[in-house]
Amino acid sequence: MVGQRFVTLLSAHPWFRLTVIAASGRSAGKTYEEAVSGRWAMTAPLPETAKGLIVLDAAADAEKIAAQVDFCFCAVDMEKEAIRALEERYAKLECPIVSNNSANRWTEDVPMVVPELNPEHLAVIEAQRRRLGTKRGFIAVKSNCSIQSYAPALHPLLKYGVDRVLACTYQAISGAGKTFQRWPEMVDNLIPYIGGEEEKSEREPLRVWGKVEDGKIVPASAPLITTQCLRVPVSDGHTAAVFVKFREGCAPSLDQIREDWRTFRGRPQELNLPSAPKQFLHYFEEPDRPQARLDRDLEGGMAISLGRLRPDSQYDCKFVGLSHNTLRGAAGGGVLLAELLCAEGYI
Numbered sequence: 001m002v003g004q005r006f007v008t009l010l011s012a013h014p015w016f017r018l019t020v021i022a023a024s025g026r027s028a029g030k031t032y033e034e035a036v037s038g039r040w041a042m043t044a045p046l047p048e049t050a051k052g053l054i055v056l057d058a059a060a061d062a063e064k065i066a067a068q069v070d071f072c073f074c075a076v077d078m079e080k081e082a083i084r085a086l087e088e089r090y091a092k093l094e095c096p097i098v099s100n101n102s103a104n105r106w107t108e109d110v111p112m113v114v115p116e117l118n119p120e121h122l123a124v125i126e127a128q129r130r131r132l133g134t135k136r137g138f139i140a141v142k143s144n145c146s147i148q149s150y151a152p153a154l155h156p157l158l159k160y161g162v163d164r165v166l167a168c169t170y171q172a173i174s175g176a177g178k179t180f181q182r183w184p185e186m187v188d189n190l191i192p193y194i195g196g197e198e199e200k201s202e203r204e205p206l207r208v209w210g211k212v213e214d215g216k217i218v219p220a221s222a223p224l225i226t227t228q229c230l231r232v233p234v235s236d237g238h239t240a241a242v243f244v245k246f247r248e249g250c251a252p253s254l255d256q257i258r259e260d261w262r263t264f265r266g267r268p269q270e271l272n273l274p275s276a277p278k279q280f281l282h283y284f285e286e287p288d289r290p291q292a293r294l295d296r297d298l299e300g301g302m303a304i305s306l307g308r309l310r311p312d313s314q315y316d317c318k319f320v321g322l323s324h325n326t327l328r329g330a331a332g333g334g335v336l337l338a339e340l341l342c343a344e345g346y347i
């Protein structure tokens, strides 16, 4: 699912040209068109430039692949240990890896970056290169898709002192690499469990908000975050219902919060990166927005849609957030991270 998004995004990218596609041994040796036959899940057609590429084996052909490319995007469904070994192998072959996988998200010297929120974490790459003994090669990862529906909205509010956050996420089936054809049990259904997702959703924002110290990322200790993550019958787009409590006496007004969202700009906007949304945090005044079908594709699926900001009887305020899980939350976020790595001189 994420790989198909990458292929689609890269077919028209102004800086990057797709030269190699690799997957498991099941696909190796086929043309990309044959390998995805019957499982192309994008609404856009299969790009002409990718159709005839012969799929290589990501593990068996690693040396050959690393020799042909400037860097590599990685999104694979494998055991964590095997992913860690695969990503490190490419880095040691001097091929930078921009990863969508969770395997290296807690490796101390691997930056986990949402480009608008913590671009300064890229500084740990120097320490990582020393550990790996590489000149060019390194691993940089993006965070889990679910946190992108609420962490970006909380980010400009941290300066007020956010004490506690409750977030319930309503996550699309493409987040499990599925479509309705391949997962008919999801039609007219809701599954109140996504393995490992709540732990990631509660912990990962704290790493994104952490600091670089002595070549490591030290996670932040606040705010406290609790979540429930549900799978819902939506093809694309993760929604979050979010409740926020500020430290005693620190709560900003709702107008101030909307203003902080409206004026927030990150490094990608400053650098005018090709995949950066112009307005990263978009607030909808209409009471029935954001909606997954209507709003997930805002600014190429790279903007975060927000709405329904209002007071709450137990927390200070509550709102709804939406982000496209395979664009901002996966391949698009990976492409934006690669653009940032190029612009900042790491690739």
Ligand SMILES: NC(=O)c1ccc[n+]([C@@H]2O[C@H](COP(=O)([O-])OP(=O)(O)OC[C@H]3O[C@@H](n4cnc5c(N)ncnc54)[C@H](OP(=O)(O)O)[C@@H]3O)[C@@H](O)[C@H]2O)c1
Binding pocket: 001, 002, 003, 022, 023, 024, 025, 026, 027, 028, 057, 058, 059, 075, 076, 077, 078, 100, 101, 102, 144, 145, 174, 175, 176, 177, 178, 325, 326, 329, 330
């Ligand atoms: N879907 C999302 O919204 C999302 C968001 C953020 C992060 N992610 C992460 O991205 C990764 C991929 O997710 P997905 O949804 O794209 O999964 P997916 O649709 O199931 O695709 C998995 C891919 O991994 C390949 N693969 C499996 N075993 C392999 C091996 N031994 N060597 C090389 N390649 C192998 C498969 O190759 P074949 O095609 O040859 O079988 C397939 O192309 C996961 O780590 C997931 O957690 C997904």
